[in-house]
Amino acid sequence: MLNSKTGHGMPRRFRIVDWILLIVILFAVYTILNYDGDGSQESTSLGAVRPSWNKEDIREMCQFLEQEVTGEEGDQWVKGNDYEKQLRLRGITVVFRHGERSPVSKVNDEIGCLPHRDVDRKAFVAYKELAESDELLAFLKVDPRLNEFPRVPEDAKCISGMLTAEGALQHLKLGRYFRHRYERTQLFSAENQRIVTDVITSKYNRTVQSALAFSTEFLYKQRTLLAPIQIKASNFSYHCLDDYCACKQHKAIRKMYEKEHLQEFYHMKSDSVADEEKKLLSFSEFSSSFDPFQMIDVGLGRFICRRKTLPCHENECLTFDSFNK
Numbered sequence: 586m587l588n589s590k591t592g593h594g595m596p597r598r599f600r601i602v603d604w605i606l607l608i609v610i611l612f613a614v615y616t617i618l619n620y621d622g623d624g625s626q627e628s629t630s631l632g633a634v635r636p637s638w639n640k641e642d643i644r645e646m647c648q649f650l651e652q653e654v655t656g657e658e659g660d661q662w663v664k665g666n667d668y669e670k671q672l673r674l675r676g677i678t679v680v681f682r683h684g685e686r687s688p689v690s691k692v693n694d695e696i697g698c699l700p701h702r703d704v705d706r707k708a709f710v711a712y713k714e715l716a717e718s719d720e721l722l723a724f725l726k727v728d729p730r731l732n733e734f735p736r737v738p739e740d741a742k743c744i745s746g747m748l749t750a751e752g753a754l755q756h757l758k759l760g761r762y763f764r765h766r767y768e769r770t771q772l773f774s775a776e777n778q779r780i781v782t783d784v785i786t787s788k789y790n791r792t793v794q795s796a797l798a799f800s801t802e803f804l805y806k807q808r809t810l811l812a813p814i815q816i817k818a819s820n821f822s823y824h825c826l827d828d829y830c831a832c833k834q835h836k837a838i839r840k841m842y843e844k845e846h847l848q849e850f851y852h853m854k855s856d857s858v859a860d861e862e863k864k865l866l867s868f869s870e871f872s873s874s875f876d877p878f879q880m881i882d883v884g885l886g887r888f889i890c891r892r893k894t895l896p897c898h899e900n901e902c903l904t905f906d907s908f909n910k
Contacts, residue, residue: 647890648685650705650754659766674772679763681799683791684752687743688886690873698749699741701892706740709750712757713737716801724808725800727793728818731786734793743887748791753798760802773810784816785826847876861910868896868903884908 644652661669687698700706715721716737727736738748767773773780782804786796796816804811820830832838854862865871865880870887874880884903888895895903 643889646885648755649890649892650700650702650751650758654758654762658763659770662767662770674767674770677767677772681756681759681795683748683789683795684755684798685749685890686752686791686886687745687747687749688879688882689746690879690883692743692745692887694743694887696741697887697891697893698739698743698751700750700754705751705754708757709740709754712753712798712801713740716797721801721805724805724813725797726813726815727797728815730788730818731793731816734790736794736797738790738794746789746791748794752791753794756795756798757802760799760804763799763803764806768807773807780811782811782814784814785819786816787819787821843876850877858910861907864901865903865907868898870896881908 662672662674687694700709738744738750738753740750743749784796784800784804786792793816800814800816804814817826819825820828821832821835862877862880865874871880871883874883884895884907887893889905895905895907897903
């Protein structure tokens with residue numbers, strides 16, 4: 586099976602906190618064909634890059650909706666040489682993380698997560714109507730273990746750790762991009778084949794809603810070629826369905842890591858970083874953030890990616906440099 590990963594345009598690829606709180610969604614589509622061998626496997630690794638907090642970094646981390654999804658996804662099948670164009674695409678595997686969300690710390694904002702542009706507000710209303718339609722509900726079913734999660738996020742209210750309306754729209758856009766790249770390939774256009782589709786998500790509100798949004802554009806819009814799909818729940822934060830993946834020690838290990846990580850931060854931080862930390866904690870929005878990743882998470886989720894001015898008080902204002910330290 587050919588693994589295909591998008592190189593650009595994935596929601597907030599370098600958002601630092603999510604390298605620690607990594608939640609993934611596995612999406613796989615493949616066809617059952619009479620082939621003796623598999624094609625070659627390609628992979629691309631992306632190294633973490635420390636942001637400099639310039640405009641390009643912010644656009645990359647926040648993935649604003651007016652920003653076009655770009656990349657080399659599917660180019661081998663669209664722009665390949667004569668030999669590549671003779672190959673038959675047998676399947677794709679897509680792994681992505683959830684879309685824009687509110688910070689995991691306490692949030693109390695009834696309207697702060699309303700989409701920024703009027704066109705996006707209208708697009709979300711249309712998506713919510715489609716997501717709740719009988720036809721889509723019949724096509725995109727969910728694992729009973731995921732029934733506790735709403736299928737779409739709130740349109741304006743910010744909820745701790747939850748997907749925003751713009752986060753859902755990000756994955757609609759990503760799904761549309763994938764559909765346009767692959768709908769004319771032999772994966773979806775060849776006759777006399779059976780298309781098998783698997784969608785797997787971790788058991789979090791934000792990942793379930795992201796999987797549904799992506800699948801709506803990529804799969805539901807091609808439903809004449811597919812059987813109804815059940816979005817499956819993984820037994821861990823990665824795409825594993827086996828019982829042994831449900832690690833009972835996970836929470837204890839996580840707490841141990843957070844404790845040791847924080848101790849290392851206190852041990853290594855310079856005087857200038859300590860001063861910046863003290864300044865950040867003096868703001869009510871950051872007062873419960875005792876970890877540098879939490880501070881960045883709040884900065885992105887409540888201000889920067891929501892296109893709001895960083896807070897000021899007592900003639901002192903936060904700046905991008907506050908996070909860069």
